[in-house]
Every structure is written in C-alpha cells, then in structure tokens.
Amino acid sequence: MTDIKSMNMEELKELMVQIGEKPFRAKQIYGWLHEHLVTSYDEMANIPKSLKEKLKDYPITVLEELDVQTSKVDGTRKYLFRLSDGNMIESVLMRYKYGNSVCISSQAGCRMGCRFCASTIGGLTRNLLPSEMLDQIYRIQTSIGERISNVVVMGTGEPLDNYDNLLRFIHILTEDGGIHISQRNLTVSTCGLVPRIYELADEKLQMTLAVSLHAPNDEKRRELMPIANKYSVDELLDACRYYFDKTGRRITFEYSLVAGVNDSKENAQELAGRLKGLNCHVNLIPVNPVRERSFVRSTRQAVENFKINLEKCGINGTIRREMGSDIDGACGQLRKRYMEKTESEK
Numbered sequence: 001m002t003d004i005k006s007m008n009m010e011e012l013k014e015l016m017v018q019i020g021e022k023p024f025r026a027k028q029i030y031g032w033l034h035e036h037l038v039t040s041y042d043e044m045a046n047i048p049k050s051l052k053e054k055l056k057d058y059p060i061t062v063l064e065e066l067d068v069q070t071s072k073v074d075g076t077r078k079y080l081f082r083l084s085d086g087n088m089i090e091s092v093l094m095r096y097k098y099g100n101s102v103c104i105s106s107q108a109g110c111r112m113g114c115r116f117c118a119s120t121i122g123g124l125t126r127n128l129l130p131s132e133m134l135d136q137i138y139r140i141q142t143s144i145g146e147r148i149s150n151v152v153v154m155g156t157g158e159p160l161d162n163y164d165n166l167l168r169f170i171h172i173l174t175e176d177g178g179i180h181i182s183q184r185n186l187t188v189s190t191c192g193l194v195p196r197i198y199e200l201a202d203e204k205l206q207m208t209l210a211v212s213l214h215a216p217n218d219e220k221r222r223e224l225m226p227i228a229n230k231y232s233v234d235e236l237l238d239a240c241r242y243y244f245d246k247t248g249r250r251i252t253f254e255y256s257l258v259a260g261v262n263d264s265k266e267n268a269q270e271l272a273g274r275l276k277g278l279n280c281h282v283n284l285i286p287v288n289p290v291r292e293r294s295f296v297r298s299t300r301q302a303v304e305n306f307k308i309n310l311e312k313c314g315i316n317g318t319i320r321r322e323m324g325s326d327i328d329g330a331c332g333q334l335r336k337r338y339m340e341k342t343e344s345e346k
C-alpha cells in the first residue's frame with residue numbers, strides 16, 4: 001500500500017523501518033496527517049529533508065473542493081469534492097448546538113438501488129479509501145476553522161459494502177494521535193447487510209448503528225429496497241439484537257415516510273409490534289423528492305401522526321429536523337448534477 005493516509009500507526013512504523021528510518025518518525029508523521037491535517041510533506045516542520053524525499057513515493061491523499069453551498073436558514077453546508085481519479089463525492093456539514101457534525105460518503109455511487117435515493121441511479125463507481133473518507137472531515141474542519149465533533153457515515157454509499165476500508169477509517173478516526181473523535185460520536189448507517197452487522201457487532205465498537213428500515217414488513221420493504229429480497233425483516237432484526245447484546249449500544253432505525261406507501265396508522269402499529277423489546281429509537285424522515293423518482297413525501301400531519309401511533313405502542317420516535325432545506329435536493333443530487341454537466345461538456 002502506498003496510500004500513507006490510510007495507514008495505521010503500526011503500518012507507518014513498519015514503513016519507516018522498511019525505508020531505513022527510525023520508528024519514532026511514524027508518530028510524528030501520523031500526527032501531521034491526522035491531527036494537524038496538513039496536505040503536504042513540506043508542512044511537516046520536524047521531518048528531515050532526506051525523509052521527505054523518500055516519502056515522495058507515498059503521495060498524501062487530499063480531496064479537492066469543487067463546490068460548496070451554504071444554507072441561509074441554518075448554516076448547513078453541502079460540499080462537493082473531487083477525488084484524485086476525477087470521481088466526485090458529497091459531504092454535508094451540519095451545525096448543532098452541541099457541535100459540528102459531518103455526514104460523509106463511503107463510496108462513489110452505490111449499488112444497493114434503494115428506490116427513494118438519487119445516489120444509486122448511476123450504480124457503484126468504486127469504494128472510497130479510508131483516506132478519502134477521513135479527508136472529507138479533515139477538509140471541512142480546516143475550511144471552517146472549527147472542530148468537528150460528530151461524524152455520520154450516511155452519505156452516498158453503503159458503508160458495510162466497503163467494510164474493510166470502513167473499519168480502518170473508524171480506527172484512524174477514533175484512536176489516539178489523530179483527530180480523535182469519540183466512537184460514541186460516530187454513527188454508521190446500513191441498509192441492512194445482515195452478515196456484516198454480525199461481523200461489526202463482534203468488533204464491539206461504541207458507535208451507533210443506524211439501520212435503514214423504511215417499512216414494517218418484507219412486502220413493503222421490497223417495494224422500496226432491493227436488499228429486502230436478500231434478507232428478511234426478521235433476519236435483520238435478529239442481527240440488530242445481536243449488535244445490541246454485543247455492544248450495549250441502542251440501535252437507531254431510519255424510517256423514510258412516503259405518502260400512501262408506508263405512513264399509515266397500521267404501518268406504525270405493525271412497526272411498533274416488530275420492534276417491541278428491542279432497545280431502539282426510530283428516526284422519522286419525510287422522504288426527499290428525487291427528480292427521477294415518483295415518490296411523494298408524507299404530509300407534516302401524517303409524520304406527526306405516525307410518531308404518535310408509534311409512541312402509543314411504546315416505541316420512541318424523533319422526526320428528523322430538516323437541515324439546509326434551501327440548498328437541499330435529496331442527498332446525492334449535487335454530485336449527480338455535476339456529473340451530468342461534465343458529461344454534456346464532453
């Protein structure tokens with residue numbers, strides 16, 4: 001591997017030895033990359049020139065900011081970054097009272113095919129490297145000059161479909177010597193790759209797992225998410241129980257409300273029945289209209305009613321506050337628009 005920003009401390013130490021340097025240099029370089037967030041070897045003040053020369057074969061991954069849109073309503077910022085091979089990805093900065101939160105992408109495109117999602121329309125282009133996931137956070141922290149305290153892996157891509165890189169990313173993000181974000185301040189979403197949820201549970205990380213459920217039963221879920229053809233809701237919920245047993249972390253279920261599809265009183269009651277006894281919380285999301293899809297978002301009243309019906313059955317829900325509604329368009333739209341523009345210019 002030559003991607004130095006994706007190396008953990010141990011690997012960096014091995015690299016130092018391999019190129020004839022003292023292992024302590026690894027800690028210095030790691031600190032420059034992951035704590036001070038520098039973008040070139042020239043900025044590494046205490047690294048000798050001779051070592052910088054050797055490191056030329058190990059280029060530092062840095063994302064290029066192509067566009068940023070800032071919401072006038074709440075300061076939410078949507079970033080479009082270009083990767084070194086020309087692919088584009090989106091990240092979002094949300095400003096809350098408790099701190100700055102960044103939502104990052106884990107893949108360029110996505111192959112999961114969820115029907116309400118713009119990011120999957122062109123399929124999966126490729127997995128992101130750990131360094132490319134990290135640098136979304138690093139570039140945003142540098143550009144606003146404020147600390148990022150929370151990270152959500154919920155942008156484009158299915159994080160558990162890029163499992164090894166995700167784990168490496170989590171370790172570099174949360175361990176000592178780097179940007180050091182607490183695992184408790186990290187949320188990773190999944191559309192429900194059941195075997196991977198078991199594997200992740202065995203890692204016993206202290207992060208939050210957010211499972212995109214979006215329907216109370218298999219039939220409805222299959223209408224919205226092709227992954228439901230592979231794993232049933234029962235199998236998914238068993239995996240979630242296992243995750244809670246292993247980690248002690250409450251599961252978050254994401255539920256996008258689509259008018260007339262999954263937002264009725266019966267749907268709420270069925271959902272509550274299924275989740276009973278599981279330590280969990282439901283995030284209710286009025287679905288974002290996607291130009292290419294025909295889904296209509298539930299009315300505000302339908303969303304409120306759904307929450308009340310869940311709570312009557314003993315399941316807690318929160319209606320997700322809309323961030324950056326004036327710059328919105330569904331997640332993945334900014335990237336898509338740019339890709340279309342680039343195509344038409346060819």
Ligand code: SF4
Pocket residue numbers: 110111112113114117118119120155156157158191
């Ligand atoms: S919602 Fe997530 S998993 Fe589903 S297609 Fe979109 S990016 Fe992929």
